[in-house]
Structure formats: C-alpha cells, structure tokens
Amino acid sequence: MRNPKILTKTPAKPVATVPTDDGWPGQPVGGLLAQQHLTILLVGIGLRFTRDASVYYRAAFDLGMAEWRLLQVLRNTEALNVGELSTAADMDKAAVSRSLVSLEERKLVSVTQTRTRGRAAIAKLTPDGKKLSDQLMQVSLQRQARLFRNFTKADKERLRAMLTQLAQNLAGAD
Secondary structure, three states, X not given: OOOOOOOOOOOOOOOOEOOOOOOOOOOEOOOOHHHOXXXXXXXXXHHHHHHHHHHHHHHXXXXXXXXXXXXXXXXXXXXXXXXXXXHHHOOOHHHHHHXXXXXXXXXXXXXXXXXXXXXXXXXXXXXXXHHHHHHHHHHHHHHHHHHOOOOOHHHHHHXXXXXXXXXXXHHOOO
C-alpha cells in the first residue's frame, strides 16, 4: 500500500476587495478566479456595468440596454439600415430588429422600407427619440463620471488605450 501524499495548503493570495461605505472590506472583486485570470476580471466588470446600467435605464426610462445602444447610435447618424445599425451598435441583426419594433411602438424611431437600398429597413430617430437620446447621453456621461471619479485624466487615457489594444487583439484571436 502506498503512502498517501499529505497535501499542504499554500496560503491564498490576498483578494482585492471593494470597501463598503462604512469602511469594512467588501466582497472580493470578480471572485477568486479573477485573481488568477484577467479575462474573468474583465468579463465580471463588463457584466456588472451592463447589469447595473440595465437596472437603472429600465427603472428610469423603461429601456433595455439594446434599445439604449440603438438610440445612442442613431443619435449620431441620420439613418441606418438594420445591417449598418447592427454593425455600429455591435449587436446581432435579430436583436436590432426586435429592439427597433419596441422603439417604433414607443414612437422613438421610424422604420421605413426602401427598395433603393436593397429592400432594407431604414431606421431613424423621431423628434421624441432625439430628445430622449440626448437626455440618455447626459445621464450616461454623469454615470460614467461617477464610476471613474477616482481616476486621473492620465489613468482614463491609459485605460482607454489598453482596452482599445485588447479589443484589436480580440479581432485576430482564436
């Protein structure tokens, strides 16, 4: 009979935590896997951003994040077809189509069929949609300012550059 190996635990690395308002250590940032896997930390942060924003925009404006994204993309263009909108908002065409139906029902966008662009559905903001998208942009910038309040301008520029580089690397990733 073999002697079983005695496993000794090595001390865990300190886990980064988010402090609470009362000064006590909070929950681990991104969980234990995030301490070893940067990608898990990034995914966790992205999910938190999306979840928190979704809850806020749903409660305040009765909008999901898909609708929010489309309103923001259309805010910067005159009109786009579903394919162009899908690319510009980084969403799949089916999600864009579903969200456009919802936005059209609320009279925030108008969608017209055209034969001049390959029988495409062309979406553009209505005056109410333009007004709401401007309001959403202001709220979004305020929320972003609060999230990054402890970052210097140089920190934000460096973070943007690194995330942009990561996004470019993803384009050629496995």
